[in-house]
Amino acid sequence: MVRTHPLVVVGGGVIGLLTARELAMAGHEVRLFEQGTVGHEASWAAGGILSPLHPWRYPDAVTRLAQASMAAYPALCQGLAEATGIDPQWTPSGLMRVGLDEAPEAQQWAARFDWPLESRDLAEVCPGHGIDGAGLWMPAIAHVRSPRLLRALVAAVRALNAVVHEKATVEGFTRDRERLTGLVVNGETVAASRVIVCAGAWSRPLLEPYGLSLPVRPMRGQMLVIQAPPGFLSPMILKGARYLVPRRDGVVLVGSTMESVGFTKETTEAAREDLLKAAHDILPELARYPVTHQWAGLRPSSPEGVPYIGEHPEIRGLFMNVGHFRNGIVLAPASARLGADLALGRDPALDPAAYGLDRPSGTGAAGLC
Ligand SMILES: Cc1cc2nc3c(=O)[nH]c(=O)nc-3n(C[C@H](O)[C@H](O)[C@H](O)COP(=O)(O)OP(=O)(O)OC[C@H]3O[C@@H](n4cnc5c(N)ncnc54)[C@H](O)[C@@H]3O)c2cc1C
Numbered sequence: 001m002v003r004t005h006p007l008v009v010v011g012g013g014v015i016g017l018l019t020a021r022e023l024a025m026a027g028h029e030v031r032l033f034e035q036g037t038v039g040h041e042a043s044w045a046a047g048g049i050l051s052p053l054h055p056w057r058y059p060d061a062v063t064r065l066a067q068a069s070m071a072a073y074p075a076l077c078q079g080l081a082e083a084t085g086i087d088p089q090w091t092p093s094g095l096m097r098v099g100l101d102e103a104p105e106a107q108q109w110a111a112r113f114d115w116p117l118e119s120r121d122l123a124e125v126c127p128g129h130g131i132d133g134a135g136l137w138m139p140a141i142a143h144v145r146s147p148r149l150l151r152a153l154v155a156a157v158r159a160l161n162a163v164v165h166e167k168a169t170v171e172g173f174t175r176d177r178e179r180l181t182g183l184v185v186n187g188e189t190v191a192a193s194r195v196i197v198c199a200g201a202w203s204r205p206l207l208e209p210y211g212l213s214l215p216v217r218p219m220r221g222q223m224l225v226i227q228a229p230p231g232f233l234s235p236m237i238l239k240g241a242r243y244l245v246p247r248r249d250g251v252v253l254v255g256s257t258m259e260s261v262g263f264t265k266e267t268t269e270a271a272r273e274d275l276l277k278a279a280h281d282i283l284p285e286l287a288r289y290p291v292t293h294q295w296a297g298l299r300p301s302s303p304e305g306v307p308y309i310g311e312h313p314e315i316r317g318l319f320m321n322v323g324h325f326r327n328g329i330v331l332a333p334a335s336a337r338l339g340a341d342l343a344l345g346r347d348p349a350l351d352p353a354a355y356g357l358d359r360p361s362g363t364g365a366a367g368l369c
Helices: 014-025 060-084 103-113 146-159 200-210 269-282 284-288 325-344
Strands: 007-010 030-033 095-098 118-121 134-138 163-165 170-176 179-185 188-191 194-197 217-226 236-239 242-246 252-255 291-301 308-311 318-322
Touching (some): 014 146, 014 194, 014 318, 060 146, 060 325, 146 163, 170 200, 179 194, 194 200, 217 269, 242 269, 269 284, 269 291, 291 325
Parallel strands (some): 007 030, 194 318
Antiparallel strands (some): 170 179, 179 188, 217 252, 217 291
8 A cells, every 4th residue: 555645636526536546555644635525516417428419529638538437437437336335327329310411421530430320310310209310320329317326436536545625625735946845725824735626616716816828718608407207218319519318217308508617606596598499499298397407507518528637837736637618528538547557657647638737728618519
């Protein structure tokens, strides 16, 4: 068992919790600081689709993290369910993307990455609903229930003796020249040799005073849920920028908006109407069932959706794993593994160069949906 000074994780979303789990499993003492309640921000709000939407539109750096994570998810969820009694409900339902307009590039991309994708008709993939039309069927895509995943992760991290502090806001860091010595939490200094910042949409204001101006900004996403009966729908369906995610108990999630409105998390009537209209357009039968809930979360947007995973260029011991934008749930296991590899000085599971803090800032968030 390796024992060193406690390692500190900032932020209790899916990235921070999986990072804490990686570090604790490697035998380290771990403390996690969360400004609110763990697992209640973007990660809680997510639809839990375990693939980028339109995955062929993303840079290879995102695909590599996605594929490694997708391979890890079944065992991760089974292990969490056994260890904690909370089942994240990993469900390999497949995802139908309506329309063949991007078929040539999608098929080329799928062949390159050995990603199951074929042209099919909605009537075959989704029988009995009176809908049809050609699309791209990706049968290997699964989903999880994000709130359950997070509850299971918190329980698992605590069972590994990591200490989780809630209502603990990290206000800054202390250093001795180029070496990190600790962090300031609720006005008190806490000693630490290594810190991994996993603060999602809040990462930029936390790191800016230390000379790091990452292009990570909040991007609000709203979703709603329709209470359909158990067994109502099996596959996920994506049409344009809107999608349906069916759960095992029948409820259907409808997502999601993309709104650049700063740190405000209010839901709006306009988004409700827009999402409901999209849901009825995809599957008219849904008009028979009631909307039971609407919510919003703040995605940590980044150029092209590629996260920043690495060490501060001037402060040794200060690491970050931020900017997962629309794909933090699917990218989390491989991202956390890579971040932990770098912080622990292990051979990295993936080449970290594409996630470096000094990479060119890319073409921006536009076009990813
Ligand atoms: C509506 C919606 C739908 C989505 N659907 C999907 C999907 O289907 N699939 C998918 O892969 N992704 C999806 N996402 C994206 C995904 O939710 C995010 O990419 C992911 O949750 C980011 O995880 P995170 O841990 O970085 O951030 P968060 O979950 O936001 O966690 C960051 C945590 O850090 C804490 N924190 C911040 N600053 C401090 C501080 N100074 N001190 C202490 N704590 C701090 C915050 O309170 C927060 O709890 C969706 C997002 C939204 C909003």
